Amino acid sequence: MLKSGNLRIVESTDEEALAQILDRSAARNPDVERAAARIVEDVRARGDAAVREYAARFDGLDGAFEIPRAEMRRAARRVPADVARAIRAAARSIRHVASRQIPRGWRTNPAAGVTIEQRVMPLDRVGCYVPGGRYPLPSSLLMTAIPARAAGVREVVAVCPRPEPVVLLAALDAGVTRMFRLGGAHAIAALAYGTDTVPRVDKIVGPGNAYVAAAKALVAADCAIDFFAGPTEILIVSTAGRPDWIAADLIAQAEHDEDARAVLVTPSRRLADAVAAEVDKRTPADGPARTSLARNGAIVVTRSLAEAIALANRMAPEHVVCDTREVASRLTRAGTVFVGAFSAQAAGDYVTGSNHVLPTSGAARARGGLSAADFVRVATVQTITRAGLRRIGPAGVALATAEGLSGHADSMRMRLAE
Numbered sequence: 001m002l003k004s005g006n007l008r009i010v011e012s013t014d015e016e017a018l019a020q021i022l023d024r025s026a027a028r029n030p031d032v033e034r035a036a037a038r039i040v041e042d043v044r045a046r047g048d049a050a051v052r053e054y055a056a057r058f059d060g061l062d063g064a065f066e067i068p069r070a071e072m073r074r075a076a077r078r079v080p081a082d083v084a085r086a087i088r089a090a091a092r093s094i095r096h097v098a099s100r101q102i103p104r105g106w107r108t109n110p111a112a113g114v115t116i117e118q119r120v121m122p123l124d125r126v127g128c129y130v131p132g133g134r135y136p137l138p139s140s141l142l143m144t145a146i147p148a149r150a151a152g153v154r155e156v157v158a159v160c161p162r163p164e165p166v167v168l169l170a171a172l173d174a175g176v177t178r179m180f181r182l183g184g185a186h187a188i189a190a191l192a193y194g195t196d197t198v199p200r201v202d203k204i205v206g207p208g209n210a211y212v213a214a215a216k217a218l219v220a221a222d223c224a225i226d227f228f229a230g231p232t233e234i235l236i237v238s239t240a241g242r243p244d245w246i247a248a249d250l251i252a253q254a255e256h257d258e259d260a261r262a263v264l265v266t267p268s269r270r271l272a273d274a275v276a277a278e279v280d281k282r283t284p285a286d287g288p289a290r291t292s293l294a295r296n297g298a299i300v301v302t303r304s305l306a307e308a309i310a311l312a313n314r315m316a317p318e319h320v321v322c323d324t325r326e327v328a329s330r331l332t333r334a335g336t337v338f339v340g341a342f343s344a345q346a347a348g349d350y351v352t353g354s355n356h357v358l359p360t361s362g363a364a365r366a367r368g369g370l371s372a373a374d375f376v377r378v379a380t381v382q383t384i385t386r387a388g389l390r391r392i393g394p395a396g397v398a399l400a401t402a403e404g405l406s407g408h409a410d411s412m413r414m415r416l417a418e
Helices: 015-022 030-046 048-059 069-076 081-099 138-150 165-174 184-193 210-219 243-254 269-282 288-296 305-315 325-330 345-350 386-402 406-417
Strands: 002-004 007-011 106-111 114-122 125-129 155-159 178-180 203-205 233-237 261-266 298-301 319-322 336-339 376-384
Touching: 007 015, 007 269, 015 261, 015 298, 015 305, 030 048, 030 184, 030 210, 048 184, 069 165, 081 138, 081 165, 106 386, 114 386, 125 138, 125 184, 138 155, 138 165, 155 184, 184 203, 184 210, 233 243, 233 305, 243 261, 243 269, 243 288, 243 319, 243 345, 261 269, 261 288, 261 305, 269 298, 305 325, 319 345, 325 336, 336 345, 376 386, 386 406
Parallel strands: 007 298, 125 155, 125 203, 155 178, 233 261, 233 319, 261 298, 319 336
Antiparallel strands: 002 007, 106 114, 114 376
């Protein structure tokens, strides 16, 4: 393993280094989990009183939780015109993509006299968490609220500890029905269990810090959540990409926070060296990117393109960037895949319309990103006629008898005897 400025360069034969770079599960911090558990239980027990105390302690809130509609509109008018246009453009793209993601209902007859129908029904009320860190994140609100509304959800409740005017404009454009000046584990608990002020929701979505993630995991038994959202990550598979553009993509992802992961996997040693040099040249002297790249960034030099693709699938990263559609077709474990030199991953964070709320820490092995499909219930309706039961009932009786469930068998046998 070689250290080249901000990025280490690793040979694919170095299994110990590969494991450190690629094989990371969701991090757990017992101290954070215990603190989040205390907050969740306190809010569940004391409702608004507990929420008010935590909001004052952590966010300096002194006043009402809920932001009136008129206040949202006044704040939205302060957003610069170019930013307002960008929000509306992003919203249109997200809405367009979300409208294609909703599952469809259907009806079928697996046997004569047996009808199975799939019904697709929107959730009644969802909660969207919007982080309130160093910078406002209107894109996170758009990415969570718009798919919910596209799915037909009637009530979309958003929480943000410090909602700037740009976030409030995004909330109005996305169709948020109620907005609360709340964040942290106490906001998650309030959404999951409800208080006199904050309504209980059916599902909570959206990224947050470690306390938010821990609180979401804690309430998941009582309130559905999207998934665990850990530190962001990008993996680039390239054989002949532009070194400066690849470096820019790695730095862009690394600037999220010091725990972000940014990895290039390539069979070209020449490209590896060139990208490392560009990263050294372009990484800001201050901010999280430098620390993130030094701690979690890497370039892996493989023996072949096939091996590079296999390593990408092994990591199952949040974002993958690759050179061609042929390579993309072989990347089967990723939250989202960007194809071609002009498919900047950063564009997907804002304006392509595809969702940027994506699985991290290997969770892309099992699912993709947030979509309108996450905001509906899919249920079946079954109808069996007399003739239908004659056809399928004997098999049902035989199976129930084989399992020793005589009551099951009798409930079918009695009808068959009519």
